[in-house]
Amino acid sequence: MAENSTSATTAPDTAWLGRGRHLGPEPEQDVRRNLIALKAAGVLDDFLELDPADAARSSVLHPRDEAADPGPSARRLFEARWRVAEDVTVRAQLTTYDPEGRRKDGEGVVWVLAAEADRVWDARWPSPATMFWPDSDRVAWDHDTVGQLRLRTTNHLPKDDDELRRRLRDSIRQSWFIHVVVHEAMTPDAAGQRPVSAFLPPGLRHRVVEHRGTPEQAQIADFAMKRELSVRMPRGGAVILPVEPRSPDYDPERFTVRSVFLDGSEPTELLDKIAEFAALPRPLPDEAERALTRLRQGWHLLTPDEELAHAQHMVTKYAEALDAMTKSRDLYREAAEAAQAALADASGGGGAPLLPGSGPAKAEGSPLSALTRAFGRFRRDPGKGRGKDGSEERGTDPAPDEDPGT
Structure with missing residues (x-):
């Protein structure tokens, strides 16, 4: 995907936004099956699937608005509506896209998800991602558009110094997710390898990408983050990476945890820091702003x-x-x-x-x-008149060589 350009707009606190890649063979079929199952179970009020071209033409609110057009590379558009906290309605659109340019093997299908509630988003509400995608490790919908990073698991930092710096730069410039780097003071056991995101509330769980540094990467990872991002990674601790453009509310010390015990216990301090970071005003990438505008102005799934x-x-x-x-x-x-x-x-x-x-x-x-x-x-020549037959004729001006007195 091309590098994001960011508008001056910040993401509204009523919205949930995500962009990733599905590496499986039938992404749209995975969505259909999940929507059908959740509607049958009473989780969803209703859902709708549209061809992107039809979606642009049939937008009920603004049929001629360009925001209703998902773009030429869009494959399918899905809408779903559900309720949380008994009386709060959530509306969401998921659009699948072919990658830009020639598709490479294993690159997968890009998806963009925009959801918005009637009031401020509560992290305890269900994740919009699992309304469309099945919450199963067997369906590979949860890949970031940056590198080979994945949600719902740990991603070890590259061994190569140049590749490590490149990943850090791409993570803060191109990704829509929150990126957390955790350093392993010693190689953890199976319980310690459990991702931190597993302890997060549902509405925040699929917004976090977790990077892991091995014990021997302490110095190289700290040096790379100091050089590229002006943040430090404490040995055996964790740091939440900033986003670009950097918010004036971001303070590296404020979002650094000195010690994280990777023993399977709940890392309370780190979880609190992630929730605090998620509540900061976040710049809205242009593509995210278009997705949110399309959700608001190009909505089709109306109630009676x-x-x-x-x-x-x-x-x-x-x-x-x-x-x-x-x-x-x-x-x-x-x-x-x-x-x-x-x-x-x-x-x-x-x-x-x-x-x-x-x-x-x-x-x-x-x-x-x-x-x-x-x-x-x-205003015409006063010598003009009409003939006996009523037709217009010119006056009898004398010829140039004729004496007017003769």
């Missing part, structure tokens, strides 16, 4: 009450348009009648008034044009 309100709104709009057309027609008729009266006065009452709307519907047949031509005749 919303359909009724939309129909009433359209009736009002059509009535206003009809009223404006009627007023415009009446004004035009009044102008035409006034112009014809002026024409009759200018021609000495000899001009027969025309009925409104008669004659060809073009510019030269308009009342204003007829009036202009009538006054134009009075």
